[in-house]
Amino acid sequence: MGRPSKALLDRERIGATALALVDAQGDFSVPQIAQRLGVQTASVYHHVQGRAGIIELLRVRIAEAVDASTLDLRPWDRAVEAFARSYRAAFAAHPRAIPLLTMSQVAAPEALAVYERAVGLLIEAGVPEETVMPVITALDNLVLGSALDLAAPEAMWQPASDGSTPLLARALAAVSSGRRTDVAFELALTALLTHVRELAAAEPEGPGTTGG
Template sequence: MGRPSKPLLDRARIATTALELVDEQGDFSVPQIARRLGVQTGSVYHHVDGRDGIVELLRERVAAAIDPAPLTSGLPWDEAMAAWARSYRAAFAAHPRAIPLLTTNPVRAPRVLAQYELAVALLLDSGFALADVMPVIIGLENVVLGSALDMAAPEAMWELSDETPTPLLERALAAVAEGRTNAAFDLALTAFITHCHTLRRT
């Protein structure tokens, strides 16, 4: 028999299948990937370094949608970080079930580490002390990933009950315009960037 025109298995197909499983159920297993691709489980291990290797493929796949250009654009640091944050949020909002998986595994993917390197360089060049750089980046990620999860939540997140009178909450909810998630993200991001201004040495 002739060889198939396309390989039955490669890292791209593994990443695609793993991400499909995560989007569907919040996690994956190597046997599940193998079954979906119609191969033996051992065949998957010929292409990746176990489960951790697949997690890093997932990280690279999701992070590929993050635009790193703002970090080297020459924009003021606050505008650059805000633009990067919005792109970061959009990338993870497309795959919210991947967030718990990716945030509980160490970052090893070279392309992702390269983006962090750019962010560190931007902050150092903008007058941040070395000791403040990672807290700023991690704090920004907390805002971004929390908002990405919020984007996957139901629009009607609070269900009021007659058993527990909450008239003030009812009024507050009624006053919120559509797009509460974006409004909350803008508020949190602005407040975060404003505080970061106080950390700069220059």
């Protein structure tokens, strides 16, 4: 028999198969991936470094849908806002993968390159270096939390039928039109950008400056 025109197994196929399993059941195993691809489990390990390596393939595959070119926009806050929206949309398509990714260290070169650009953008904007990673972490928390929320029921709270939660019932009834998760995301993103603008605009204290 001649050799197949295309390899039966590669990192792209492994990542796609793992993501399909996670979308369907919230997790994956290497034997499951091998079974779906029609290969031996050991063959999968020839292409990836165990479970952690496959999780990084998941991260890269989902992140391919994020428009990283938004980080080239100016001013910087326009770039962060556009990036956050694209980031949220990409991960909202695969909410069951988020718990796996948040419990694993980011190591994929493709993902690290995007973080490098984000760090450069914030430093260019004037955000103090010691605050850059907290800002990026806050953005990650906001986006991934909101992406998970998009998979949750629209009505997350059911006021007690005995009338013991009247304030909650009133607050729910007072919510303005629009999808709950989208309204909450806009509120949180606006608050984050407002705070980062303040950080970027703050004058650093000189050696002779005293407080009060």
